[in-house]
Amino acid sequence: MTTTENRRSKRTEILEDRPVNLDGFVEEWPEKGLVAMESDFDPAPSVRVEDGRIVELDGRVRADFDFMDTFIADHAIDVETAEEVTAIPSVEIARALVDPGASRDELIRIGRGLTPAKILDVVKLMNVVEIMMAMQKMRSRRTPANQAHSTSAKDNPIQVAADAAEGALRGFAELETTLGVVRYAPLIAIALQVGGQVGRGGVLTQCALEEATELELGMRGITAYAETISVYGTESVFVDGDDTPWSKAFLASAYASRGIKMRFTSGTGSEVQMGNAEGRSMLYLEIRCILMARGAGVQGLQNGSISCIGVPGAVPGGIRAVAAENLIASWMDLECASGNDQSFSHSSMRRVSRALPQLLPGTDFVCSGFSGVPNADNMFAGSNFDVEDYDDWNTIQRDLQVDGGLRHVREPEILQAREKAARALQAVFAELDLPAITDTEVEAAVYAHGSGDYPDRDVLEDLKGAQSVMDRGVTGLDLVKALERTGFHDVAENLLTVLRQRVSGDLLQTAAILDDDFVPRSAINDANDYGGPGSGYRLQGERWEQLKKLRHVTSAENPETEVS
Amino acid sequence: MTLVVGVDIGNSTTEACVASVGEGRVEYLGTALTRTTGVKGTPDNTQGAVAAVRRALDGRTPDLVLLNEATPVISGLAMETISETIITESTMIGHNPATPGGEGTGVGTTVAIEALASASGPCIVVVPAGWDFDDVAHEIDSSSAQVVAAVLAHDDAVLVCNRLATPIPVVDEVGAVEKVPLGMLAAVEVAPPGRTIRTLSDAYGLASVFGLDPEQTRQVSPVARALTGNRSAVVVRTPSGDVTDRRIPVGTLTLTGAGKTQRVDVDAGADEIMTVLSRVQPLDDATGEPGTHVGGMLAQVRDTMTDVTGQPANEIRIRDVLAVDTTVPHEVRGGLAGEIAPERAVALAAMVRTSRSRMQVVADQVAAALGCRAEIGGVEGEMAVRGALTTPGTAVPIAVLDLGGGSTDAALLTHEGSAAVHVAGAGELVTKLIDSELALDDREQAEAVKRHPLAKAESFFHVRHEDGTVQFFREPLPSHVFARVVTMGPEGPAPVRTRHTVDHVRRVRREAKRKVFAVNAVRALRQVAPGGSLRLLEFVVLLGGSALDFEIPELIADALAPHGIVCGIGNVHGTEGPRNAVASGLVDAWSRR
Amino acid sequence: MTAPAVQRTLSLKEIGPAQRGSRPDEVVVAVSPAFGDYFSKTIVDVPHAEVVRQILAGIEEQGVAARMVKVWDTADLAAVAHTGARLSGSGISIGLLSRGTAMIHQRDLPRLSNLELFPQSPLLDAEVFRRIGSNAAQYAKGESPAPVPTRNDQMARPRWQAKAALLHLKEYECIVAGRKPVEVEPVVSRA
Numbered sequence A: 001m002t003t004t005e006n007r008r009s010k011r012t013e014i015l016e017d018r019p020v021n022l023d024g025f026v027e028e029w030p031e032k033g034l035v036a037m038e039s040d041f042d043p044a045p046s047v048r049v050e051d052g053r054i055v056e057l058d059g060r061v062r063a064d065f066d067f068m069d070t071f072i073a074d075h076a077i078d079v080e081t082a083e084e085v086t087a088i089p090s091v092e093i094a095r096a097l098v099d100p101g102a103s104r105d106e107l108i109r110i111g112r113g114l115t116p117a118k119i120l121d122v123v124k125l126m127n128v129v130e131i132m133m134a135m136q137k138m139r140s141r142r143t144p145a146n147q148a149h150s151t152s153a154k155d156n157p158i159q160v161a162a163d164a165a166e167g168a169l170r171g172f173a174e175l176e177t178t179l180g181v182v183r184y185a186p187l188i189a190i191a192l193q194v195g196g197q198v199g200r201g202g203v204l205t206q207c208a209l210e211e212a213t214e215l216e217l218g219m220r221g222i223t224a225y226a227e228t229i230s231v232y233g234t235e236s237v238f239v240d241g242d243d244t245p246w247s248k249a250f251l252a253s254a255y256a257s258r259g260i261k262m263r264f265t266s267g268t269g270s271e272v273q274m275g276n277a278e279g280r281s282m283l284y285l286e287i288r289c290i291l292m293a294r295g296a297g298v299q300g301l302q303n304g305s306i307s308c309i310g311v312p313g314a315v316p317g318g319i320r321a322v323a324a325e326n327l328i329a330s331w332m333d334l335e336c337a338s339g340n341d342q343s344f345s346h347s348s349m350r351r352v353s354r355a356l357p358q359l360l361p362g363t364d365f366v367c368s369g370f371s372g373v374p375n376a377d378n379m380f381a382g383s384n385f386d387v388e389d390y391d392d393w394n395t396i397q398r399d400l401q402v403d404g405g406l407r408h409v410r411e412p413e414i415l416q417a418r419e420k421a422a423r424a425l426q427a428v429f430a431e432l433d434l435p436a437i438t439d440t441e442v443e444a445a446v447y448a449h450g451s452g453d454y455p456d457r458d459v460l461e462d463l464k465g466a467q468s469v470m471d472r473g474v475t476g477l478d479l480v481k482a483l484e485r486t487g488f489h490d491v492a493e494n495l496l497t498v499l500r501q502r503v504s505g506d507l508l509q510t511a512a513i514l515d516d517d518f519v520p521r522s523a524i525n526d527a528n529d530y531g532g533p534g535s536g537y538r539l540q541g542e543r544w545e546q547l548k549k550l551r552h553v554t555s556a557e558n559p560e561t562e563v564s
Numbered sequence B: 001m002t003l004v005v006g007v008d009i010g011n012s013t014t015e016a017c018v019a020s021v022g023e024g025r026v027e028y029l030g031t032a033l034t035r036t037t038g039v040k041g042t043p044d045n046t047q048g049a050v051a052a053v054r055r056a057l058d059g060r061t062p063d064l065v066l067l068n069e070a071t072p073v074i075s076g077l078a079m080e081t082i083s084e085t086i087i088t089e090s091t092m093i094g095h096n097p098a099t100p101g102g103e104g105t106g107v108g109t110t111v112a113i114e115a116l117a118s119a120s121g122p123c124i125v126v127v128p129a130g131w132d133f134d135d136v137a138h139e140i141d142s143s144s145a146q147v148v149a150a151v152l153a154h155d156d157a158v159l160v161c162n163r164l165a166t167p168i169p170v171v172d173e174v175g176a177v178e179k180v181p182l183g184m185l186a187a188v189e190v191a192p193p194g195r196t197i198r199t200l201s202d203a204y205g206l207a208s209v210f211g212l213d214p215e216q217t218r219q220v221s222p223v224a225r226a227l228t229g230n231r232s233a234v235v236v237r238t239p240s241g242d243v244t245d246r247r248i249p250v251g252t253l254t255l256t257g258a259g260k261t262q263r264v265d266v267d268a269g270a271d272e273i274m275t276v277l278s279r280v281q282p283l284d285d286a287t288g289e290p291g292t293h294v295g296g297m298l299a300q301v302r303d304t305m306t307d308v309t310g311q312p313a314n315e316i317r318i319r320d321v322l323a324v325d326t327t328v329p330h331e332v333r334g335g336l337a338g339e340i341a342p343e344r345a346v347a348l349a350a351m352v353r354t355s356r357s358r359m360q361v362v363a364d365q366v367a368a369a370l371g372c373r374a375e376i377g378g379v380e381g382e383m384a385v386r387g388a389l390t391t392p393g394t395a396v397p398i399a400v401l402d403l404g405g406g407s408t409d410a411a412l413l414t415h416e417g418s419a420a421v422h423v424a425g426a427g428e429l430v431t432k433l434i435d436s437e438l439a440l441d442d443r444e445q446a447e448a449v450k451r452h453p454l455a456k457a458e459s460f461f462h463v464r465h466e467d468g469t470v471q472f473f474r475e476p477l478p479s480h481v482f483a484r485v486v487t488m489g490p491e492g493p494a495p496v497r498t499r500h501t502v503d504h505v506r507r508v509r510r511e512a513k514r515k516v517f518a519v520n521a522v523r524a525l526r527q528v529a530p531g532g533s534l535r536l537l538e539f540v541v542l543l544g545g546s547a548l549d550f551e552i553p554e555l556i557a558d559a560l561a562p563h564g565i566v567c568g569i570g571n572v573h574g575t576e577g578p579r580n581a582v583a584s585g586l587v588d589a590w591s592r593r
Numbered sequence C: 001m002t003a004p005a006v007q008r009t010l011s012l013k014e015i016g017p018a019q020r021g022s023r024p025d026e027v028v029v030a031v032s033p034a035f036g037d038y039f040s041k042t043i044v045d046v047p048h049a050e051v052v053r054q055i056l057a058g059i060e061e062q063g064v065a066a067r068m069v070k071v072w073d074t075a076d077l078a079a080v081a082h083t084g085a086r087l088s089g090s091g092i093s094i095g096l097l098s099r100g101t102a103m104i105h106q107r108d109l110p111r112l113s114n115l116e117l118f119p120q121s122p123l124l125d126a127e128v129f130r131r132i133g134s135n136a137a138q139y140a141k142g143e144s145p146a147p148v149p150t151r152n153d154q155m156a157r158p159r160w161q162a163k164a165a166l167l168h169l170k171e172y173e174c175i176v177a178g179r180k181p182v183e184v185e186p187v188v189s190r191a
Helices: A011-014 A067-073 A081-085 A090-098 A104-112 A115-123 A128-138 A157-170 A182-199 A211-221 A234-239 A245-257 A282-296 A317-329 A348-359 A389-399 A411-431 A439-447 A459-472 A476-485 A489-504 A540-550 B044-058 B115-118 B131-143 B157-163 B203-210 B214-229 B268-280 B294-308 B359-370 B380-388 B427-437 B443-451 B501-529 B550-564 B581-591 C049-063 C076-086 C126-140 C157-173
Strands: A047-050 A053-057 A148-149 A174-177 A204-207 A225-230 A261-265 A300-302 A335-337 A368-370 B002-009 B013-024 B025-035 B066-068 B073-081 B083-088 B104-112 B122-127 B146-152 B186-191 B233-236 B242-247 B252-257 B260-267 B281-290 B318-331 B339-354 B372-380 B398-403 B407-413 B417-426 B453-455 B462-465 B470-471 B485-489 B493-495 B539-543 B566-569 C008-018 C028-031 C065-071 C092-096 C102-106 C116-118 C183-189
Touching: A011 A174, A047 A081, A053 A067, A053 A368, A067 A234, A067 A245, A067 A282, A067 A317, A067 B550, A081 A104, A081 B281, A090 A115, A090 A245, A104 A128, A104 A317, A115 A317, A128 A317, A128 A348, A157 A174, A157 A182, A157 A439, A174 A182, A182 A411, A182 A476, A182 A489, A204 A211, A204 A225, A204 A261, A211 A245, A211 A261, A225 A245, A234 B044, A245 A282, A261 A282, A282 A300, A282 A317, A282 C092, A317 A335, A317 A348, A348 B122, A368 A389, A368 B146, A368 B581, A389 A540, A411 A439, A411 A476, A459 B443, A476 A489, A489 B581, B002 B044, B002 B581, B013 B044, B013 B581, B025 B044, B025 B318, B025 B581, B044 B066, B044 B359, B066 B380, B066 B407, B066 B539, B073 B294, B073 B318, B073 B398, B083 B339, B104 B115, B104 B146, B115 B122, B115 B131, B122 B131, B122 B186, B131 B146, B131 B157, B146 B157, B146 B186, B157 B294, B186 B203, B214 B233, B214 B242, B214 C076, B252 B268, B260 B268, B268 B339, B268 B453, B281 B294, B294 B339, B318 B417, B318 B427, B318 B501, B339 B417, B339 B427, B359 B372, B372 B380, B372 B581, B372 C049, B380 B417, B380 B539, B380 B581, B407 B550, B417 B501, B427 B443, B427 B501, B443 B485, B443 B501, B462 B485, B501 B550, B539 B550, B539 B581, B550 B566, C008 C049, C008 C065, C028 C049, C028 C126, C049 C065, C049 C092, C049 C126, C065 C076, C076 C092, C076 C102, C092 C126, C102 C126, C116 C126
Parallel strands: A148 A174, A148 A368, A174 A204, A225 A261, A261 A300, A300 A335, B002 B066, B066 B372, B104 B122, B122 B146, B398 B539, B539 B566, C028 C065, C028 C092
Antiparallel strands: A047 A053, B002 B013, B013 B025, B073 B339, B083 B242, B104 B186, B186 B233, B252 B260, B252 B281, B281 B318, B318 B339, B398 B407, B407 B417, B453 B462, B453 B485, B462 B470, B485 B493, C008 C183, C065 C183, C092 C102, C102 C116
């Protein structure tokens, strides 16, 4: 008899070499919180109200509350309905979430009074298809959208402007950037804003930074919104970051006071990753974050594990939990920017399957965001999708007739937008006395893929220029003036119109974005009215015609040619 | 009252000075500074000029803008390495690992560690990459051969030595150890810590070690020289092994002037180039041999000027050249461990100026942008002197030195009249010299070294400045500067990526400044001084960005002191320091019309 | 540097309570509770024996002395490393977690700061550990070593993030609250 110990079948060898086997997987360890959403160590739902105050929450009396419990009990749960709705059997609520006949409004009313454990109890009853069904109804904005990352490994502002223009043209409603060298921030934020308004007037931009600078750039109108205000599900993690729910709520009000759109960020896995899960499941802790966001009064939340996706991604049922956390954010009537924004898997199949629970039902922002630059240039450490996936994404939208927020754009239009963005930035830099952008750099921006395709900048001069933007108090209005003076009237007009939203405050409404006509579309005037087949957002008409286009489609009229 | 703005468009900065002029009185209201847009003297300047005026005006509307007659000055820089060290047949390893092992000299036959079992007699073991230090020590100790020294690929010398029953000299970090010739007689020497080798760096030492006759000793003397100053070394005796210091021919420079044409080999060095240059003053033109760096640089300076002015290339003349000797660390050809030798190099700055200015276009565009009149108001050098004269304590006759980025300019005003000159070489050349001599390969760092004094961050709470004084801090310094040589800029200490000491970096920095600015100060002033005699100048006022440098004025003052000159930093209006002289001079000259 | 063919094992022999050193030429290597104990290798299977051997070799090659300390009451890298730094005669320490994450620390720095940090444990191999030892020793001598180049791999997240979290949790299980740091002698033997 021959031994087979060291001999492997050819099939095993082939399977062993598949990219999915480069991903990491671990067993659950519920005692420590290394479990997605089904844990014996999560509390049972309970709530008791006395004198208009919650005195018991999920098995804990007020004297034993940690500060998360206190904040949620005092600010996030409707004491009028809490006892009533928490008493409804979970299965009834879960079925109502899926039932097209049950209205979104009624579910929002119920959701307002539920405790974290009760919410968990409800979603635990739902499989991933049911979660998607519910998401389709509970999403706050009727029309789905998408968000892009536009960054540069060399912090090259011309690259950021050109890729922002292309991203806006392809359909992203929001553009987000961040930095390698933080001091570059003012120039990159300007580049993102100028490039974005070239690509499509009305696109909203943000620059992820430490909180003070991010707020200042927003107040100056160089950026349009903010997103990277992180919250966590346990007191110990909050304390480690020298923060409390109240300090985050205060920051949120600072943005609101200036009419600036903002949302919090949280996600499953962050607490266990830091070793402070306090024995709770990832989803239970994330529900506490979602309720904290609602209690703080912010309009929305970015969740879907975000930078910790490797943790839920490695445990059984983890991606179902991630789909559930997005659903709960929507159910709590928050805008949901639903993740899919970090490198997730070596396997393209897993990358797509991870995104289906958001892409198929549609969310407020399916990705938050999709890398609008090659992943090597992505300063958020890489996204689940990048520019090389544009054509695949467009094809999936067309195959399944779903709207993932993007469209195919022909190359001449893209090149034109990239050139105009680079030219506009060149003019703004010259007008604001910032380090010059040469014609060679503009030329490079038109045809480039990644940061390596651009001439190197004089970093020292750029950093001096960036500092002078801060020192001189340059604002969004200065950008408008510079664009107007240098002949970019339409771009100036676009930016000015975005800035005027500060005064009307319409972007503070839940899930607000600006459409092509600068009309704010939010949960108020574009409310999700899904009520079963034939209702809600339907991909049809002009938009569907747009999405039928791909890079190569054989013409029916003349099969010897292609249409695109 | 008339609101007048003087604007000075310089090579790198554009300065503005606002004044209210009326009834013979001039009231200075403010100044501003911005980066010059485009090449000086071209229509691209408009943007910078308008920005400077707007900033200086602070919302007011001017009646008149005065622009200097800015003639385009373009400068270029090039560097040619003129010596090269070559090792043939891997005859020596002259690199200096930070931590060699053992002490003393071992002489024997080179043997690969794999072949140690079959070796006999005194031998030097050669260990390639991949061998663990414990295993190396074990192999040596258990060998029947008499191992007298070792040469290692990894940084393992101390580790191996510490594990041997009897320590031997060990040289490590020899990256290309596989190229060490095997079966050859060789010697390894390691000096005690803090000392340098004595045997292998001495010709007779080598002769004794290898039993050489007088002729052979003469041949190996370059090897000895090349190893001087090292703490450790390996020399292998091979049939035609050699170390040569070769001069690299890098072409000639042709200088025309004073009716003569002279040619000089660039590899003859800076002194020779400058001597030849002095014979053809005033220079009419210079050309370099095509295909050399110098030739390319001179051609490029000419091309740029053609692009800027539209003047045909054959009409553009190089009007000045400055050559400076320097050294550039280069990897030795044929070396086995990435040995670095300081090679000699010549740096050249060249300058071209043209009379064809397009300032009228700039004036028209400025007038249109600001809605006021704009005039071109006078010769730059003359205006600079007028501005300099607002420095308290100055009087006619007076000379100014404007220390810029690309050129050093001198101007003289006497009761009889004025003269002005531009010479090649200024701040940019200093940066380049610092960059290449310290092998920083980073213009930003070189710029920081040039601008700021040095210090060493000796702990988290104190630095020792380059003058030896100590400064303490209450808050700990950032961790990335700990134990590093730092520049003390306005934003706090910033690390310099170098293993050199503070003293070495400081010496390089001061030498670079001296070689450019002290030399150019004398050169430029000679050209404007009556009869070329510096003794006839009494007051020299330093102007321009480099006059703000913390030590350049002092270096120039030292160079001028022997000529009995009072030299100091300009303080325009008594408030502006060495800035804004030309802009102020423009206003001053207009008010006297 | 290729790993030696021989397999070695590590045991950390307790000597007694860790004392503050007085030699200005020493580097303290402080390890977390589970190092060389519950765990025997890093997240990418570099044996702890090899980690310690290479770090100590890096220090020894620079002619600097090394002491090892086991920290029991925390598994936070900054706290482990800072504990080591405060015990170190030179003020320089190397902190090490079982999964391989490492840090060079200095006594006068705030706990949460560091001289060099190597957060990506999956990218640390024997050669990097040698250089970490070498750099720490050079800091102890007052020299200015070039920082060990840090590597980055965007795909480390999908592969290692969850295992790192698991190892982190296990390490925390091994904490002995209130137990003071102990000086240990590393015994590396050929298996």
